[in-house]
Amino acid sequence: MTDTLHLDQRQRAMLAEMGVRVWSPLSETPVMDAAVVEIEQPHGFVAAGELATQAIADAIKPAPILIQRPDGIDQMDWSTLHTTVSGCQACSLCSSRQHTVFGVGAPAADGQAPQVDWLIVGETPGEEEDLQGKPFVGQVGQLLDNMLGAMKLSRTGARTAEGGGVYIANVLKCRPPGNRNPKPEEVAQCLPYLERQVALLKPKMIVAMGRFAVQALLRDSVPELEGTPYGKLRGRVYQYQNVPVVVTYHPAYVLRNLSEKAKVWADLCLAMAHLKGSE
Numbered sequence: 001m002t003d004t005l006h007l008d009q010r011q012r013a014m015l016a017e018m019g020v021r022v023w024s025p026l027s028e029t030p031v032m033d034a035a036v037v038e039i040e041q042p043h044g045f046v047a048a049g050e051l052a053t054q055a056i057a058d059a060i061k062p063a064p065i066l067i068q069r070p071d072g073i074d075q076m077d078w079s080t081l082h083t084t085v086s087g088c089q090a091c092s093l094c095s096s097r098q099h100t101v102f103g104v105g106a107p108a109a110d111g112q113a114p115q116v117d118w119l120i121v122g123e124t125p126g127e128e129e130d131l132q133g134k135p136f137v138g139q140v141g142q143l144l145d146n147m148l149g150a151m152k153l154s155r156t157g158a159r160t161a162e163g164g165g166v167y168i169a170n171v172l173k174c175r176p177p178g179n180r181n182p183k184p185e186e187v188a189q190c191l192p193y194l195e196r197q198v199a200l201l202k203p204k205m206i207v208a209m210g211r212f213a214v215q216a217l218l219r220d221s222v223p224e225l226e227g228t229p230y231g232k233l234r235g236r237v238y239q240y241q242n243v244p245v246v247v248t249y250h251p252a253y254v255l256r257n258l259s260e261k262a263k264v265w266a267d268l269c270l271a272m273a274h275l276k277g278s279e
């Protein structure tokens with residue numbers, strides 16, 4: 001299939017990555033204005049019609065404009081922080097997300113952080129979370145809800161005189177496409193939001209679920225963190241911003257390894273006992 005397009009250097013590079021050759025009808029040298037585009041498919045066919053048109057359209061989509069995070073996140077109030085996250089364009093994940101996923105939890109006064117004893121920190125939104133703009137939905141969310149239920153907590157229950165109150169947030173507020181692992185630069189861009197959430201929520205206990213959550217929270221306080229097998233990080237109480245942190249398995253992992261449920265329960269019991277002992 002051929003088409004005449006006006007392509008800049010970046011668009012040409014992207015097309016080349018996709019196996020799309022761009023050449024001038026009058027010379028062999030690529031030109032910067034009108035050009036003929038030929039698409040090579042993996043099996044040697046030349047793409048035509050809608051498929052090719054879509055491939056070109058995808059390739060020449062403008063790159064996201066990356067806008068720096070605003071300064072002063074560490075001074076923001078809850079609603080400003082929420083609004084800032086909703087409009088964040090500090091990394092390329094903003095171009096593929098449907099929704100940002102700020103978090104969910106106990107009811108709160110207008111614009112205020114909810115009052116909670118517990119903060120659950122997961123890793124990144126998945127496909128469903130991205131669609132709904134809420135953390136931990138679907139089967140994984142159901143398992144998390146069951147864990148909270150066993151602790152006599154719930155994701156939206158208010159803190160009472162006996163304590164309780166939960167907030168659930170992730171390290172990344174946007175879904176990495178295809179549920180790939182987050183990149184270090186994405187974590188670096190997003191982490192100040194979680195830091196501020198912790199500062200405003202002032203939880204009494206953080207439960208870190210999954211390696212990326214643990215790395216984000218404990219990388220400054222636990223030596224050799226990256227080289228330590230995940231299971232060996234369990235069973236101790238760490239600190240993040242002066243808040244105790246307990247490490248447990250991510251519910252998605254538990255769904256694939258049901259025999260690990262008992263270990264998660266042991267971790268949650270450790271967290272509950274620590275919280276009770278510190279009151």
Ligand code: URA
Nearest residue numbers: 122123124125135136
């Ligand atoms: N896994 C997470 O870590 N967070 C979610 O919100 C969903 C799945």
